[in-house]
Amino acid sequence: MNFEFSDEQNLLREQAAGFLADKCPPGAARAVLEGDASFDAQLFKGIADMGWTAATIPEKHGGLGLSYLELCVIAEELGRVVAPVPFSSSVYLATEALLLAGTDAQRRAWLPKLAAGAAIGTFALTESAGQPSPDRLATSCDNGSLTGTKLPVADGDIADFAVVVAKCDSGDGASLCLAPLDADGVTRTAVATLDPTRSHARIDFDHAAAEPLGAEGEGWELTRRILDRAAVLFAWEQVGGANAALEQAKEYAMGRYAFGRPIAGFQAIKHKLANMFVKNTLARSNCYYGAWALSTDASELPLAAATARVSAIQAYYFASKENIQTHGGMGFTWEFDCQFHYRRAKLLSVNIGSERTWQDRLISAVEAGQAT
């Protein structure tokens, strides 16, 4: 038994943290928040040059063929700095969908580009308010013709292609298809969201060209598998963000004086931050379990993923809101950086299914006998 990352993986973490401290200072997220750009293109190019977009892609498709543990390390560091890049859409979702269900031709067409950061992919599931389900899908894909509206789609305004979940009259009620987003019949409109440091769009497909990804009528099961895998990686991002929010709160509390002493000395503040630490530690330990399950393709991945996801959602939300509270009025101002974690925490708490959804999946996994 060994419950720690290897020396090589820890070295990768140091390199990643150093790179991001240099290329993704707090000003990077702010520039995207306040500017016109959808993402930090220069940072994303740097990330691709570091090989991170290629991490889990096999060498024969232009990737590095590393394990998922390395990707977990990278995810945590990206989460810590609230990176304003389409990494998660492209790597955790689109790349995973291709690796899971793509034909050899589809993989050859897209994986080398994804690995090099020359193409951005995304995953388009949500169409309307409320929990998605096969019977609530309106988007259809018949004979290579895709019609429907997806809203919101993360990075939908900048992605080169999307993996789209469409309804299907047979099988589990859904099919996946792969749709280039520069095709005729595709209209993309950026939408305002809670977290403008991660762009989102409405995509209207009107008889747009698309090809099936995976077997017809197996799209819902594929979606579940893709989201289970992505959940572990997003959970690592959330844990990274939650720890950064705790550090931000602590730094402020140590330097802010009231009643003649640092507010960090008051138990009301100490207990708040200690509770952040507790939630972050539990989430991080569950993320280890998730990382292990993902990297070994363990049969209990659904349980491990849901467990990591539930505790990471709770930890990041708590840390992000109590970070603002610790800062007092200043934390509520536009000039302060507390808002970045508050925005990102809420985005990540619903982006691939809400806390309630993952709590439900966790118990389903226990009912299925995955818990030891």
Next chain:
Amino acid sequence: MDFGDTPEEASFRQEARAWLSANVPSKEELEGLDEVQRAKLWQMRKYEAGWACIRWPREYGGRGASAMEQVIWNQEESSFRTPASVFAIGQGMAAPTMMAWATEEQKRRYLPPLASGEHVWCQLFSEPAGGSDLAALRTRAEKDGDEWVVNGQKIWTSGAHFSDYAILVVRTDPEVPKHKGLTYFFVDMKSPGIETKPIRQISGESNFNEVYFTDVRIPDDHRLGAVGQGWQVAITTLMNERLAIGGGGGLGFRQVFELAQRLSIDGRPAIKDRSVRARLADWYAQESGLRFQGYRAMSALSRGEIPGPENSIGKYVGASKTQDMASFAIDLLEMSGVVSDPELSSHSGIFQYAFMGAPGLRIAGGTDEIMLNILAERVLGMPQDVRVDKGIPFSQVPTGAS
């Protein structure tokens, strides 16, 4: 990262499991024995076969096992129904303190009977005037030749009435600031002048005692650490206390989960109710987080590092989790949830029992609030509270009683 067993670990696990299957006492063997007798029978059987306190060195009664082997042994033993231990304080707190501070001769004399279960130890730290502020304790020890004469009162002592020895912190100098005037001893509980009185808890049970000292004489060679160094020695014990108390309490996710499978809400199994699932998922995630945090702590141990104050989270999270789960289970039972009679109650009354015991879990071994202070100060490096007794001779510190 590898959560599976190595071939060596797998073979150790198999060996442990095989021994346990053949040696866990049967119901008939335990018939007619009280809790202490049962615990001693099981402990001695483990000791004789080399399965007691397996992490300890062989010369002190252990097996010289690795941290990982300890984890495996714990997993395997907990999968069997074995007599409850009465040795947690002796083996989990007194022993690590002895190993760090006692002479070689003392270790060879006192540790093997702790491992075999021949001796039960208790902990005499808390006092009526010193709970969370432990260092404010007042029990006095005065030197008389090669002996110390102890007078005062201790409280919240688990198992004092059946213990053979105790670890004890007393004040040897009231004229210096409070942390500097303490000294640490171990004491024979059969010494003349020691009187034990049970405390009745809200659960109706009496797990704790008051222990009175009247001119009790302790030889100076029962001192651990220097005179005045007692606080430093006590810290060794307290860090291990938090590990020993852990997140237990006898109630786990699985029991509440199974209850929710059996009961119904609106004509459907309660486990199908979304609000039930949400609560259960949170507790599962907490238990899982503690489990893997424990594995990470053991990984640190196996690298030769000592468990740090971050281990306070186990007891902090576990205590409230037990309380909340017990309360939730009683709610699921609706009106019949008030029935605590083990003969009539669902699951032999474990939920009602846990509910009445849980307030104690949140207090014993450091209250929730003290745990949070420890995390904030020792893990996060936040400043200590302002202490009005700092630097003042203990005898001049204001108290509510005077």
